[in-house]
Amino acid sequence: MAATETRLLLLGTVMLFEPVNGYQLRRELLSWQVEDWAHVNPGSIYSGLATLARQGNLDRHDLVDGTREVAVYTSTPQGREEFERLWFAAVETVDLLSPLPFHTGLSLMPLIERDRIVKALRSRLANLDAKVREQLEAPRDLGSMPPHVGAMADLWMGLAQTEREWVANALGRIDRGEMGLAGDSTSWEAPADDPGWQMANDRERYRRLIRGR
Amino acid sequence: MAATETRLLLLGTVMLFEPVNGYQLRRELLSWQVEDWAHVNPGSIYSGLATLARQGNLDRHDLVDGTREVAVYTSTPQGREEFERLWFAAVETVDLLSPLPFHTGLSLMPLIERDRIVKALRSRLANLDAKVREQLEAPRDLGSMPPHVGAMADLWMGLAQTEREWVANALGRIDRGEMGLAGDSTSWEAPADDPGWQMANDRERYRRLIRGR
DNA sequence: CGTGGAGTGTTCAATATTGAACACTGCATG
DNA sequence: CATGCAGTGTTCAATATTGAACACTCCACG
Numbered sequence A, B: 001m002a003a004t005e006t007r008l009l010l011l012g013t014v015m016l017f018e019p020v021n022g023y024q025l026r027r028e029l030l031s032w033q034v035e036d037w038a039h040v041n042p043g044s045i046y047s048g049l050a051t052l053a054r055q056g057n058l059d060r061h062d063l064v065d066g067t068r069e070v071a072v073y074t075s076t077p078q079g080r081e082e083f084e085r086l087w088f089a090a091v092e093t094v095d096l097l098s099p100l101p102f103h104t105g106l107s108l109m110p111l112i113e114r115d116r117i118v119k120a121l122r123s124r125l126a127n128l129d130a131k132v133r134e135q136l137e138a139p140r141d142l143g144s145m146p147p148h149v150g151a152m153a154d155l156w157m158g159l160a161q162t163e164r165e166w167v168a169n170a171l172g173r174i175d176r177g178e179m180g181l182a183g184d185s186t187s188w189e190a191p192a193d194d195p196g197w198q199m200a201n202d203r204e205r206y207r208r209l210i211r212g213r
Numbered sequence C: 001c002g003t004g005g006a007g008t009g010t011t012c013a014a015t016a017t018t019g020a021a022c023a024c025t026g027c028a029t030g
Numbered sequence D: 001c002a003t004g005c006a007g008t009g010t011t012c013a014a015t016a017t018t019g020a021a022c023a024c025t026c027c028a029c030g
Helices: A004-017 A022-031 A042-054 A077-092 A100-107 A114-137 A147-175 A197-211 B004-017 B022-031 B042-054 B077-092 B100-107 B114-137 B147-175 B197-211
Strands: A058-065 A068-075 B058-065 B068-075
Touching: A004 A022, A004 A042, A004 A068, A004 A077, A004 A100, A022 A042, A022 A197, A042 A058, A042 A068, A058 A197, A068 A077, A068 A197, A077 A100, A077 A114, A100 B147, A114 A147, A147 B100, A147 B147, B004 B022, B004 B042, B004 B068, B004 B077, B004 B100, B022 B042, B022 B197, B042 B058, B042 B068, B058 B197, B068 B077, B068 B197, B077 B100, B077 B114, B114 B147
Parallel strands: none
Antiparallel strands: A058 A068, B058 B068
8 A cells, every 4th residue: 555545545435435345345446447547456455444444544343244244444533534634645746657646536526625625726736837847947958868858858748738727627617616516506416327226225234233233 | 566667667777787786776767766756766676676587587696896795687588578578568558547657668768679669659649549539439428427527537638638749749750860769860879978987887897797707 | 093974785574465266145047 | 956157245375565774885074
């Protein structure tokens, strides 16, 4: 779990679906096609959850569900604070060659208050600008570096520019209430055919089992 | 060494500077500011070299340099083949959320023949186009996904577009012989003040020591 | 000359990651 | 009602990664 985005992702997903077991998380993340970007294979989910529990960011409940034993996780207050911290770091920190934390953060936006999202994105915008300026003003020892290195720097600048525009645009959309965030006038609702009802059932049962101990 | 870009980077850097020891590699990579992107801390260099040696991609020579023992590495024929394989995979494979293999590949361009670079970049261009088309034609269940997910897809498209243009442009530059690659009419030369002479000395000494065993 | 700080070169224990494999429950099929 | 196959939920040994710490040399400075 060196890659802090695994922490962020697991903590966030638990918060979205708690109480929840490892397999449900795996299924959910697969359905987000997260495996395409984050590197979450079954093993790292379970060990990541264990680590987060050991650190006091999650509570582990060993339930007996019917005949079956199942390990179900819920977030702790400390875990929710940790999530906020990680989320801010992921969204504010610019590293164009490791975009995963940022993308992970974006995908977990709904867990953060609207005002704080705006604050974090504005901060990212500033950081992007700073990095671009830094790059432009760098003592471009032209001639001292091979041409392909210069070309790579161009690519980097292009990516920074693209992201900058996207962030600015996103801030506009949020401002106009178009991002479906909590507190927007027209907050987004999941469609009615409801593919997640199964998990909602489990969740309710888990909740009762936790209470009844 | 799950991240295959560490393999690629180490193998390539050894090929650039062989015979070379772990510390020299570390210094060189630091000077490329590689630690900013790839995650190479001292430990992973040494264990990565050990792994590559165990697999027969590198030879390890335990030399006595003056009074000091030093572990010096050279590439094997198998290692050079492996490098080509890894390089092609890194440059051809499009994963916009893990740009490191591509960047690592770009930084090691000088180790690859010009024609093969062109081939790989053309292939990447095709793969980028394919992914973009796929994304556009995806059954955009508009309304079935929260708006922030759609916004993330927009970001992804923008990045793909930016990279596409850069690759097309780079192909043009290579074609006009502006990239300083081996075989270009005006191949690029390091400036004369020669910051690498120290390593060149060590290299020569290591070569003699290896021969004299 | 000793004392210490910077540079060189490497190891190592603690931790994380990988993905194959396990164990179990339905349940459909011949 | 065996057989096997898809789904559920988790563990584990092998491997990789981390970064602090080690051991050494060189050299400057009081």
